[in-house]
Amino acid sequence: MTPLTEVDGRRLALSNLHKVLHPVTGTTKGEVLHYYATVGAAILPHLRDRPVSFLRYPDGPDGQLFFTKNPPPGTPSWVTTTPVPRSEDPGARQVVIQDLASLMWASNLVVEFHTPQWRTSSPAVADRLVLDLDPGPPATVVECCRVALHLRERLAADGLEAFAKTSGSKGLHLLVPVVPTPSAQVSAYARQLAVEAEAALPKLVVHRMAKALRPGKVFVDHSQNAAAKTTATPYTLRARARPAVSAPVTWEEVEDGAHHAATPEALVLLMDDITPRLERYGDLLAPLFEPERAGRLP
Structure with missing residues (x-):
C-alpha cells in the first residue's frame, strides 16, 4: 500500500x-x-514564481534520466502551472513550485529542480545573472575557485555583487542579482565576461564549449542566461551516486578552495551537510532577494 501523508x-x-x-x-x-x-x-524562495524544469531519475543516477518541462502526467489540480513562451508550442505550460505541498509532490517524482533566471511575471526579463564554472579534467573545483575569485573582482568593478554555490557536480555557479533586464542583454554581458576572463587567464579559462579546448581549463558557461535555459536551483539534489547538493558556499570557502584545499572533495556538499550549514549561516543566497543588492549592467 502506498503511504499517504498530509x-x-x-x-x-x-x-x-x-x-x-x-x-x-x-x-x-x-x-x-x-x-x-x-x-x-x-x-522554496528560489523555486517560487519561476517555471520549473525537472530532471527525473526515479531509479537513481544509473537508471533512466529524462528532462521534462511539461507538467508530468497526473499533476494534481492544486499544483500551480504557468504559460511559458516557447516558439515550438505556443500553449506550453510549466509547473511552478509555490508551497511545501507542491515541493513534496514534485520530490516524490525524484527530480533535480532547474529554473530560469526570470520569473513568471516577466518572461525573458532576468533578475539575476549566472555563470557556470565547469572544469575540464584534470582541472577540478580548485581551478574553478580561482576563476570564481577573478570573476568576483571583475563583477565588482562594474558594481555587481556575486554569490557562489556548488554545482552539485564538479564545478561552481556564480549568481549575481540584477535589476530586471532583458535576458538577451544579460546573455551578451555574461558572454563578454567569459571572453574577458579567457583573455586575462588564457591558461586557466575557456569561453567556448568545444571539448577539444577544455582539458585542464575551466569553461565559463555564460549560455544559461538565455531565456530558454535553466540552472540547477539552489539546494536541489543532483542525480549522482552520492546525494550531492547544489548549495551556497562562503567566499572564505572559495578562497580556501583556491589556495589551500588539499582535495577537490573539500567543496562537495552532501544532503546531510545542508541542515547544519543552514543553522550556521542561514541561506547564504538570501541577498539575491534584497532589491538594494541588485545591480545594473553597464
Whole structure:
C-alpha cells in the first residue's frame, strides 16, 4: 500500500520510500523526501514564481534520466502551472513550485529542480545573472575557485555583487542579482565576461564549449542566461551516486578552495551537510532577494 501523508492540507501519496536512489551512500527515497521537507524554507524562495524544469531519475543516477518541462502526467489540480513562451508550442505550460505541498509532490517524482533566471511575471526579463564554472579534467573545483575569485573582482568593478554555490557536480555557479533586464542583454554581458576572463587567464579559462579546448581549463558557461535555459536551483539534489547538493558556499570557502584545499572533495556538499550549514549561516543566497543588492549592467 502506498503511504499517504498530509502537507499543508493536501493529501499526498508517497511511493517506494525504501528504494535506494544514491547507491554509494545507500540513500533512500524516504531520506530524500525528508531532506526536502527539512530544507523547504530554504529552497522554496528560489523555486517560487519561476517555471520549473525537472530532471527525473526515479531509479537513481544509473537508471533512466529524462528532462521534462511539461507538467508530468497526473499533476494534481492544486499544483500551480504557468504559460511559458516557447516558439515550438505556443500553449506550453510549466509547473511552478509555490508551497511545501507542491515541493513534496514534485520530490516524490525524484527530480533535480532547474529554473530560469526570470520569473513568471516577466518572461525573458532576468533578475539575476549566472555563470557556470565547469572544469575540464584534470582541472577540478580548485581551478574553478580561482576563476570564481577573478570573476568576483571583475563583477565588482562594474558594481555587481556575486554569490557562489556548488554545482552539485564538479564545478561552481556564480549568481549575481540584477535589476530586471532583458535576458538577451544579460546573455551578451555574461558572454563578454567569459571572453574577458579567457583573455586575462588564457591558461586557466575557456569561453567556448568545444571539448577539444577544455582539458585542464575551466569553461565559463555564460549560455544559461538565455531565456530558454535553466540552472540547477539552489539546494536541489543532483542525480549522482552520492546525494550531492547544489548549495551556497562562503567566499572564505572559495578562497580556501583556491589556495589551500588539499582535495577537490573539500567543496562537495552532501544532503546531510545542508541542515547544519543552514543553522550556521542561514541561506547564504538570501541577498539575491534584497532589491538594494541588485545591480545594473553597464
